[in-house]
Each structure stands twice: as C-alpha cells, then as structure tokens.
Amino acid sequence: MKIDRRKFLAGFSACVGGGAVGSMLSPLPWKVMDDVAIWTQNWPWTPVPQDGRYSYVQSVCALCPGGCGISVRKVKSRAVKIEGLKDHPAGNGGLCPLGLSGLQYLYGPARVKSPLKRVGKRGEGKWQPISWDAAISEVSQKLNELRARNKPHSLAWISGENKGILAGLIDRFLKVYGSPNVLRDSTAHDAIDQAAYHTQGQRGTVFWDIENADFILSFGAGLMDGGWPLARMNGFPKSADGGKTLIQVEARLSDTAAKADLWVAANPGTEGVLALGIAHVMIRELIYNIDFINRQASGFEDGVMGGDQVLQGFKSMVLEKYKPEKVSGITGVPVDAIFDIARRFAKSDKAVAVCGRGHGRVAGCMDEALAVHYLNALKGNIHQPGGVFVVADPDYVRFPEPGMDKIAEYGLGQTRVDGAQSEKFPNSRYLLHRLPEIINTADGDSPVQALLVSGANPLYTIPDGKSVKKSFDKIPFIASFSPFMDETAVYSDVILPDHTYLECYRDIVSQGSMDGIVVSLAKPVVRPLYNTSHLGDVIIQIAKALGGYIETAFAWKSYESLLEETFADNWETITSSGYIRMNPQIPGTVATSFNTPSKKFEFNINAGAPEAPFSSAFEKIAMEGDAQNYPLTLIPYDSIRLAGNYPANPPFMTKIIDDTVLKKTHGCIEINPATAKQLRLSEGDAVKLSTPRGEADVQIHLYEGVMPGVIALPRGLGHTAYSEEWGLYGKGVNVNDLMGPIEDPVSGFNMAWGIRAKLTKI
Amino acid sequence: MSISDLEHAVDPNLGAADHPPQKSSGWVVFFCFMIGLVGSLIVGWFLFPQWLYSEKHQPIDFNHSIHMDNVSDGCNSCHFFREDGTFSGIPDLSACTDCHQDVIGSDPEEEKFVTEYVAQDKEVQWLSYFRQPDCVFFSHAAHVTGAGMSCESCHGDIGYSTHSKVYQENIISGYSRDIWGYSISRFGKPGEHDGKPMKMNDCAKCHLEETGSKGACFQCHK
C-alpha cells in the first residue's frame, strides 16, 4: 500500500486523537494537573517552618534599661516569639515594640559572627575573621604597651553597662589596670539623681512612684513614648474605667501629650520656669505642704548669714522672681493655666512632678531638675507613696579589694579625661559628651590612646557626629565588643563580639519601685548561634593575658561561676523566679533619711551662696545659634517606634514607622502649617535643614501638633551601619549630627534640648 | 491543509472532480486511532505511575511490629499527645535512646541505628508517609481525643509492619504517594490494611458524612 501524504496525515491525526482519548481515559492528565497545582503552591524558596515541641523560656529584656520580663516561645531549639512575661514586676506582662522584635537582633543580618580584625582603612568595612586567642592578644598587647609606656590612664572604656556584675567587672578592670576613664552616657536620671543629692544629701537613684500616684505633672517626660518601664503605661491613660490624671508640659504634641488630660504647650526650654511659676502660686496661696516645709525643710524662709546680710530663701526668691505674669511671658502658658495647674497639683491626693525630655536621653539642665524637685518638696511627697524616692543602688556586686601595682596606682591618680568627678564637676560621674572636644583640642597625642566600647554606640549617640568621628580618628586603637555591626564597631580596629542577651546569663537591674529595685536574670534562650563570647568571660581572658595583679584580680573561672557566686543565697530564687527585689522602700522615713548638714530637705539656691546648684537667674535653658541666621528652633523628639539609642531599630520597628516620619530614605521634619506657609513650604517638599553644626536633606511634614516656629526631628534615624538588609541603612537624619552639646555650668551635663535652625527649599 | 487545498476551498470553480476519487482509508484511520488509544492507555495507566514516583528507602528499616510487642500503650507509647494537646508525630532520637543506648537485639538495622545515629547524637531523617503541605493544619487531638477515632482508621496497620515500606515520592509535587493513595485512578476503596488517602476531598467527604458539613477553610488550613 502506498502511503501518500494525505493518508499519513489522516493516520497521524487519528493516532493523536486516539492518544488524546486514551489519555483522557487514563489518570495521567488529571493526576499531573493536580500535582502541578500542588507544586505551584509549594515553591522551594517559600520557607516551611519546622514544627515540634513548644516550650517557653522566661527571661528578661536587655534592650533598654527598663528590664521588662519576657517569655520566649520556642519550637524545638528555635526561638520563634518574644512576649511579655505576666507577673514580672518590670513591664507587668506588657512589652514595647522593641522588646517584641528581639529575635530580629538574634537571628538578623547585623550580627558579628566571629572576632574580626580590620584589614582595610578604618570604617571601610574590610575584615578578616580571627580566632578568639588572636583577638584577645590583639587587645592585651595594646594594653600592655600602654602600661609599658607608663600611660595606663590613656585607656578609656565607653560602657553601656551601668549596673550589675558586668559594670562591676569593667570598673574593676580599669581600676587594676590603672585608668580612671570608665565613660558612660548620662541620662536625665543623672541630673535628677544629682538634684536629689543637692537637696537631700542622698546618693542613689530617684524614682517617681507613678504606680501609686493619682496625679502626674510631667515636664516633657515621654511616659508613653517609650524608654520608660512599660509597667508605667499601665494605669494610664484615663478612660471609662479609671486611670490617672496626667498633665503634660511639652512644645510638641507627643503620644504622651495626646493621652494627657491636659496638654500644656510651653515654649521649649522653659518647662522648668513653668515649674517655678507653679511653685509661686502654691506658695502665694498657701497650698503647699506647710507641715513638711516647716518641719523638714531648710532654706525655704530667708535666713541670716551673719552680720546684716540676709540669705534669700526659696520662698521670697520664687515670690519675687517667678510671678505668674512673668512666667507666662517666658513660657507662653496663660496665667490662668498656671494658677489652674498649681491648684490641681496642690489639691490632688497623691501628686508627683516628673521631668526628663522624651526618653530622657539628654541629662539636661540642673536648674530644671531642681525646679521640678522643689515642686515635689512643696507638695511634701518626698519619700511618700505616690511621690519621690531616692533608692540606694543595689550593692550585691561586692568584689574583694584588688591588689594594685605602681603603674595602676599612678594611672588612677591622674584626672579623668572627660573632667567628671573633678573640682569643677565633683558630683557628676561621667561626662561622655565632653570627650570628643577634649581629644580634638589636645596638644600632641590624643589623651585616649586606646578605647574599648561595649554596650554603646558612641559614634551614633554622642552629639555633633562630625567632631566625634574626628576625635576617634585620633585614637590609635579602638576595640568593640558589640554583637552587632553598629557605627562604632564598623569604625574599630578589632571586634570581639559579645553574645546577645538571648544567648547567655546576665543580671539586669531595673528601675525601682516602692517594693525595691528589681534585679532580673537573663537566661540563655538558645545556644549561642555564632562564634561569640560573653563579655564577662572576655574581660577575664584579657586580664589573664595581661598577668600580674590584673590576672589576680580576675581569678574567676568564668562569668557564670562569678554570677552564681555573687548571688550566693539568692541564686536559687533568681534562677527559679527570674528576679529578686532589693532595697524596698519604707514610706515616710523622711526625717532619718536626709543626709544634708541640716538633716533637712535643703532648698539650695544661690542667692548669696554662689556654690549652690540652683541659679535664681534661671529663665530659659541656653540654645546654640543666632536667631538672625537661624530663625527656627529644631527640637529632637523620641518615639516608642524608634529605638533612639543602642541598638538601632530592628526591621519590625522600622516597618511601623509612619510615612510622615520616614519616606523611602528621606526623614521628615515636622513643621506647623502656619510656619510652613510663611516659609512657602508645603507637604512633601524637599528642603535643606541647616544648623550651626551641620546640614541635612529632609522632607516637609505639616503637623498641627508642633509649635509654630519650632521644627521637630525624631531620634533614631540616620544610621550608617548595620547591614543593608536590616532596612535602616542610610535612612533619615541622625539628629545628633545636627546638634552640639551645651554644658550645664553646675554639673557639666549636656543640656542641649534644641538648636537654632533654618530650612531652605531645594 | 496545503496551500492548494486552500485554493480549492476559496475558489468555487475548482471542484472535487479535479482530483481522482479517494479510496476509503477508514481502516488506516481506525488502526492508527487504536494505536494511539492503546498506547496512551498503557502509558497513562502503567508507565506514568512508575515514572511519577521515585522510590526512596527509610534511613533505617524500622520494625513497628517488634516495638508494638514491647511497649505498653500501643501507638501512643511513641506517637503521643503532648500536654498542650499537640501531637508529637515521629519521635525524636531522644525517645529512642532510652532503650537503644546500646545494641540490644540482633537486627543489623538496629546496630546501624545505634552506631550511626545514637552514638553520634544525630537525628534520623525519617521519611514521613503522611506529611501534608505547609498550608494544612491537622488536629490529631480533634480526631483521636475528640472524635474517638483509632490510629488505624487513617494510617492502616502500619503499626504491625515488620519492615518499612518503600517511600514513593511524587516527582512533581514532592509528597508521598500515600497522600493520594496507591490506586492511581482513585477508583475503589483502599485495602483493609492500607492507610486512607489524605487529599482535601478525602477530608471533606468524611467530614460531610460524619459532621454534616465539609467545614470552613480555616478548620484545616493555616
């Protein structure tokens, strides 16, 4: 048979048709279709989280000084979620967005995975992984060299660890090494603690018993903007089922001001003056606590100094200098409002006045801290429930007195590099913000020859970033112990990465309450992920490598054994319940607790007594820049959605930042619509922000809640380190770069609350 | 169709008469059709299933039967509910090491297990015959504790097997053949000793029969 083309086509078609029919009668197409559908639903790059036994590890958050209790949910060996720990005294079951994001630090791309040595230029980001032995010998060699040159005091350690065993180890290390230069950031608490010292003679930590107060008069404290223990947010704000009365004095409508019963929009920098105006009304109307003032205070009435000279007392000073009309003129708060606030404050059962701008990142002005503290004294709430307490710092860290060699004794005899604890600033423990200028203006070699940094990111947080960087360039050796690639780690010579707080034991000291200071124990939630090492163990190792008295002073086997030894009898309690309380307060023990020469609360004002901390000339806290060239006032603000300090915002927190704060890589500046109109600026305009210290490109955001003439930038943006995948790199402006420090004449603390600025349209 | 055919089609003057009459080629067509039909049926019914599944063996040939003889609580002894009501599934190595710290029998598979896994503290990568895609939430508690179903009613008598059966992995979807069922056509019922198929329709069918409703999506999806 001849198969022609036609037949072939017919046959072929029939074969295909038969195949089609046959296929349809077989499971093949149906099964393939089903399998392909399943295949498309399970792409190999979509992760499938492994299931397993669920468990919870109770620990404590170490991302801010709040020390809230956390409960970490685990699936097998993985940590999958951090939640608030119910019944923990700090946090009370609540947790802020930062604490909730903790696992992103643990597993995130910003981790330093092994000790690193710089191979490129500083800040270039070229690293060579080295062994722990090599890393420790890098540091110990440098430190040995400084001692050999008889310059042990040129070693400085910037430490974020403020209390507890790690802080004790760092202090001890520098002591036996021979350097007085432990440097820590000062916060609003330092100013407030010092105010309490000046008036009550007590050294310790001030806490306001907000838990038991029913009326809070806040001079700018961001009680609901984060940075304060979250337990304090409970009971706030006022709602149908009760709550506390809150009056917020602030130039910008913050989240705290938004929740307040009354928002008092005082001119920025004059909040303390308003406090004195309120004091004036209380005194004039005799609505202060007369009993407390008469029996337990001195310096209230005028006194006789000897001869004919009259020492002006607080009463006549306030009555003379802080008349409501004048205060109203300075603060912009109506006279009626001043009277009203004073009366409400005075008549409330348990009222307390608090201060510290935002998260309290800047120590602030002593006059202001004292003014607010005086207000509490007028209320008579010192050491009363719902009032102000000074709690002695917990003293559970007690190391035996170490032996020291001659070099160490010589070094310790030198003055501190930052001028703290000096004749000029005897009561201030640390003045970190002064360091850059001191290094930059030093003749010859930098007074700091080696810098160690732990738990801090000074290149980001110290004001006037440019001069900070310049000063760091003059330090020949910088070592960082950061677990993350932060700005300072990037700029160091060697990184000895610490564990994160989720990988190791650590004691965390929280702020106090009536029931005492809470000391919690952070526990290893997961095994260390990378080749990192506990800072405590590293200090012990470095001490070993240095030998001699230093080695002897650190004769512990490991940090963990030291921890157990330190808590001794309390170890059982702290490991089982997660925390212990120390130094509980007994209310009303005023008379026995004041430690001033008069054994009374001293209104220490300087009319006629120049050494007194309070200046009766106090009107407005100074600000840098001239109004001519810089017509606007720039204020930084804190937000609970931005980690403004250390460490930087995790991706989850960056995700919840409003698009009126950050737009793509542009930081937004808040400006009142009326001011914007004058400047012919509208929403979304790109502008150049200039201050005497620097300039930056920002985007306009019109916000009714910011005072006309004032512009506001958030803290916590403008990072130039961490991983790019971290999602914060190069976004927005670091407001610290635009502001310089302003020195308080009494304490030396930085009191810069703002800076003069101008906006120019690009 | 060729171009000339097209010309015929569009030009009415060109009739069929221009071509010689066609001899019927029906038988050719039929024959070819049958070749296609039979061929594709063979492919679809016999070759395709062989091609679709690649065969894998468990790392250890596990003898369920011998374990059943030695435990007190049946399946529950190893595949238990945790306190929180979740189901433990395939046991971890730690569950085995209670007994198998050292070789206790004479089975070479056990010796392999002890030397290669227990001694090295390495988890066995068991192949799960019943693993569902990630989007599926299955509550063992609802079925076993809540509805009082036995393990066998879905998993068959795997608990009495003396050897681990071959794991057949679908090369397209990556899931075990047990989910679809061993009958590629899904006609008829699975054997008495076999596990039940576990596709969504199988769940829905049983739910409809037992509870009167197929249930809402979230009942079984996550």
Add this chain to the structure above:
Amino acid sequence: MKESATHETARRYGMVIDLDKCTGCGACMVSCYAENNVPFKKDESNKLDSINWIRVVKMTNQKPYPDTQICYLPMPCMQCDGVGKHGHSPCVSVCPAVATDYDFTTGIVSQIYTRCFGCRYCMAACPYHARKFNWWDPVWPADMEKYLSPNVSPRMRGVVEKCSFCFHRYQLARDKAYQEERAELEENEYQPACVEACPVKAMTFGDLNNPAHAVYELKNHKHAFRLLERLETNPKVYYISSKEWVRRNGDNYLPDEAPGRLKSKAKARH
C-alpha cells in the same frame, strides 16, 4: 442590636478597642508580625504595599496648635458578618476562587493563601483596607527564617493575606481543651497576639454572643461604634471613644448628623 441571626453562628469572636486607652505604641503590630510570620522589606514607607494584618492609623482633629488632638486607631480585619449576618462579608462574596470564606462556628473570615490566585477583588471590595497583597516573595535575611512560627504558613508572591484573629491560637487552644477533655474554651484561652501584647490593655477580645465574655457588655458601651456602619458590613470590631470627633471619623456624616443617631438607625433596620 438583635443577636438572633438568620443563620446560626455558634460563636462570634470579636474585639472591642478602647481608643481612650490606646497610646499608639505599635506593640500590637509588631506582635502580629512575629506571631503570623509577616515579612518585611528594606523599604516599608510605602504603606500601600506594606503588609500589615493590623495597622495603627493616626488621626488628628485638624485643629490648629495648641488645640490639636491625636487619636490612634488600630485596625485589624473587621471580620464582617455581612448584611443580616449571613456571612456575606464584602470580600467573601466576591472571591472567585473560594480562597476566603466565613466560618459559622467562630464568625471568622478565612484567607487560604494556596487557594488564592491574586485577582485582588477582595481588596477592592474591602472598605477597611484590611487585605494586603504580596507583590514580592518574602525574604528573611541571614538566619531570620529560624524565628518563623510553624503555626502560620508563610505566604508566597501573588497572594492576598489578612488578619485571621490568630485562628491558629484558637486551634491550639482547642487541641489543649481536647487533651483536657473539655468542650468549651475559657475566655482567656483564645486571645489574638495583638490583644495579648497591648501594654495598656486597650483591646478586649471574646465571643460577642457569650454574656460571660467582657466584650458582650463592652460592645454596648454608650461610646461604642464601628467603622462605616452604614455600609452594613456588620464588623465584629468595635471601638470606644469618649471624643466625638473620633466617633465622627468612624463614618461619613453630614454636618448636622451626630454619630450616635446614625448608629441607632442602623440598629433599627436589623
């Protein structure tokens, strides 16, 4: 509101959010991200493509300084019951793939990612912008995949996702109840992650049909309202605010219309 529905819904889980308490901290959002494997991108400032199951919206009263007020409005999926509580929520009724449905045992609206093919009709239909589309495949850099929860399936590019009232928590609570041979869940046994995380306890969650649950009373608070009530989507998320301008923002009102009055009209129609 009349509680007897034409279609029996055994439980109707819902939420009452006290806006007077909410400080806008965002803990609910972050807790939700961590609970539900919500991904993040390098840039999240375009809020139109930023995936959130609950988002906290900032509202102001538009008054000049210093009379300005702000109020934060946390917005999860409203889990609409639909007109007459038939389960015809706006999204469910338009989905061509049955990738979202209404569960009559809990009143919760589901979203099945593997079933969704990304047409986004539901997003267009939802008046609350509760639904979000995955324009990209999610990426968890470094070791971040390790923190993913096995209880919620990670999504892929091209599908819609939304708040589920943490349905997996309901499932886990039920598993526990089975284990303890209990038929019913306690009120505190099933709480979504956002509610649990709220540091000021502004959110209350429970069965709106159950008189023993706190939400039963709270939803009838004199300052309680729901968003866009006149659309009759019947949301199961209620808000409480003592401020009238806030309640007014909950819907479109004529200048002479008071928010309270409109609500009573909507009530009467049921």
